[in-house]
Amino acid sequence: MRSLKTAALLAAAAMTLAACGSGDGGTAEGDGKVKLRFSYWGSDARQKLTEQAIAAFEKKNPTIDVVGEFSDWPSYYESLATKVAANDAPDVMTLEIRGLAEYAGRGALADLTGKVNVADLDQQVLSTGSFGGKQYAIPTGVNVMGVIVNKAVLDKAGEELPDDKTWTWDDYIKLSEKITKAGDGSTFGTEYTFNQVYLSMFAAQRGEKFYNNGKIGVTPETIKAWWANFDQLIKTKGSPDAAKMAEIAAAGVEQSLIGTNKGALGMWWSNQLGTLSKVSGSELTMLRLPKAEGASTHGMFLQPAMHWTASSKTEHPAEAQKFIDYLVNDPEAAGILLSDRGLPINSKVLATVKDKLPPADQQVLAFVDSIKSELATAEVPPKGGSKMEDIVRRYSEAVTSGQQSADDAATELLNAANAAIAG
């Protein structure tokens, strides 16, 4: 049976290699260089930046040849998991916080504790790369999720920028309704998202943790209150209906309401401010999330954009560590990559690149600095946490489109979510 499995995996590996066009063979090259494979996902623009950073690293380290294994986002985890299964894991892998426990919890990652210099990194953010007390991952940078406002649309509707220190969910819904009413029918006050992070911030305002001692800590009441906001937005036409909203969400950042100047408000990650500013050509601002009545916190937190990790099976751990070290600590790397993978968390590096950042990212930096004291740190989701986004989205769709009652859906959501992290 073992040999059969090996044969099957070999076949799978062969196909993956053929598909990725990265099948160059062994890891040691004829010219004595160490070949280091590095996997990441993203846009064409990111690929160009990353290749530049790789070239700069190779120049400093002539004995190391870094081979970037680039893929688009939708197929990234599929191909990465297949490579790991085939014992062909890239030496350095890009992951997200929700994939950390999946990979580290199954022994696929190397412990980087003490192997990469982390002295200048934001220690709070650094903790989001540790699992079971070991530093398996180094965050690439940080993002924060908040409300992005398209001021052009807001002005056109004759509305003022709300005071984000005090605004409540009711204020937010009412403002959305007014903006839609002021428009000609094609503009909306807000576009919503079923992002699980949004739900966890909403829950944090009510004093509930999304993950709490191996269980889901969110109560059904909180989930229902969250859904009630969407229902209210749809009912008052503050936002498009469920089907239309699903279509907009699927079309991506460029086609979003804010991006096309058809919407004033929306929940977004801070690193999307740049793209949104570019495609809309309008002035955008970032605000704190609205609060629950009487809540002491906005529930917002610093989220590591991505994680650098090394494979536990790598034959070149020293070189892998060196490369990761370069990416997070070398001003040269940061000067190339800037804030493409979130705002740098190395304070020294950040100081050197601050002025080079595009205006949108300087704006984000100023926003993050201004609310830093209020921000919590992201939690590392347990094993099975990568299923959460799908689960939350699925039931939210069912409720907003009227397929299921909120009571049933909340119960089923919690059952599914608890089962996902139990296994």
Add this chain to the structure above:
Amino acid sequence: MVDSLSLKSEVAAPAPAPAPKRGRGRPRPTVRSRREAWTAHLFLAPWFLGLFLITVGPIVASLYLSFTDYSLLDEAKWVGLDNYVKMFTEDPRFWASLKVTTIYVVVSVPLQLGFALALALLLDRGLRGLSFYRSIYYLPSLLGGSVAIAILWRKIFGADGLVNAVLALFGIQGTSYVNNPDTALGTLILLHVWTFGAPMVIFLAGLRQIPSSYYEAASIDGAGAVQQFRSVTLPLLTPIIFFNLVLEVIKSFQSFTQSFIVSNGTGGPSDSTLFYTLYLYSKGFKEYEMGYASAMAWVLVIIIAGLTGVNFLASKYWVFYGDSK
């Protein structure tokens, strides 16, 4: 293609085939024939190698994996029948996906075959430019499973799509059909029906096989067009209908691309287009449960084999083979 071949076979009188010698066993292999056999095997070897490494190997491996807890990221652990038990007793999404797929098959296959047959009958009436129409109608069958068409479907049935643009002319405001749980599956069924070309071509070939003397005899006996269709065309076409039915049921149970693209890989909205294979795929590659996904694949094999078996058993009662009665 198909019917031009069948036409030929109709025209050419059945050539008296050399009667094979039966019963006496095969002649002893000579040195030469043995060498030829070796050569043949050698030529077949690359293909067999591919078959065993890429097809049979993984199939057998997946049977083993279906009894394990296998995340892709670490070693597979033997769990016996756990995956199967879990599937049937505590996974509502398994049943949901089975339900969606069953509705899809039960609705779209008869519609598609009915449509194919109707058009085949129409084209069979000696239309001018038959081969042109045949090619045009066959085209969707070639394209229907493609990513491009699935994306096109998203556009046509989107909120600002073609369908709503037409409806707007009549003052009706439509929704986004692919993103509405009530209509999303319907758009996929429509997509499947649209690919009626392949069965249509086979029906056309079948219609050509029916000797015109039957129709002459029927019309002399006073049978009208409807009667002729019911008593001559349909019974003589049953083997072809059966063939198409078996093929399409198997094919549509395995549909994947349409739902994957139209729903962005989620099977949404709210699982309304969660095809069985899509769920299997997301279990294996997105939720790190390859053992479970393997078990699902084997259940699918059993379901399809069972359905095909039922189809064959039932065929005794309605399929008419001209030469057997």
